[in-house]
Amino acid sequence: MSPAPDPTTLAAFEAAKGFMPRHEGLALYEAAAAAGRLGLPLLEVGTYCGRSTLLLADAARSAGVSALTVDHHRGSEEQQPGWDYHDPETVDPEIGLMDTLPTFRRTLHRAGLEEHVIALVGRSPQIAALWNSPLALVFIDGGHTDEHAGADYEGWAPHVAPEGLLVIHDVFPEPEDEFTGQAPYRVYLRALESGEFTEVSATGSLRVLRRTAPAER
Incomplete structure (x- = not known):
């Protein structure tokens, strides 16, 4: 039987802002639960409002490790005003820019998972440049331009431990199926x-890959 998140976590996932469907979320959780057995942290690139973070946090809690999530919280290109995926509720009315950090914190608090998550607030390449520890899982779900998706891969994939997992979201092989570009593909x-x-x-647009050869640096 596949591992499943706590019912409270799953309910919080369903209620949270975000774009990951349930079947992909369950596949992400299964991957995180498997990777957690390595005893190393699980890391997500692209927090947004914390929908998928909940699943990583639940898996991390069960494995006795930490979930880390990286985001500048100003929104990706497709989440800015004028785009289909813009949510005006995430705009800071004082400065007029997106700020998903408060919503993310409320999402974790409501699910009771705050203590299992370390939020790294900043741009992915800058944080990756400072990182020097192996990770059991890297989940790439950040910007959808070639520049940003490529930088996320270059910055974080080398830190996936042997037998660890690299998970990529929004992989659309057919151009007509894409919604924000084929950079993740x-x-x-x-x-x-x-x-x-x-x-x-x-599973859907979610791909799970295992490290089977050493990283070339």
């Missing part, structure tokens, strides 16, 4: 072509 192909990762599963 190109990152997915890049990971496979590197020879360092082997695909484990595909």
Whole structure:
């Protein structure tokens, strides 16, 4: 039987702001639960309002490790005013810019998972440049331009531990199926072509890959 998140966590996931459907969330949780057995942290790139963070936190709690989540909380390109995925409730009325950090904190608090998550607030490449520890899982779900998705891969994939997992969201092989660009798909192909990762599963737009060869630095 596949591992499942706590019912309270799953209910909080369903209620949280975000764009990950339930079946992909359950696949993410299963991957995080498996990776957690390595005894190393689980890391997410692209927090937004914390919908998927809840699942990583639940898995981290069960494994006795920490979940880390990286985001500048000013929103990706497709979440800015004028775009289909813009949510005006996430705009700071004082400065007129998006700020998803307060919503994220409320999401964690309501689910009782604050103590299991370390929020790294800043731009992914800057934080990755300072990081020097192995990770059991890296979940890439940040910006959808080639520049940002590529930088997330370059910055964080090398830190996936042997037998650890690289998970990529919004992988759309067919151009007509995409909603914000195919950069995550190109990152997915890049990971496979590197020879360092082997695909484990595909659920909707979620791809799970395992590190099967050392990272080339």
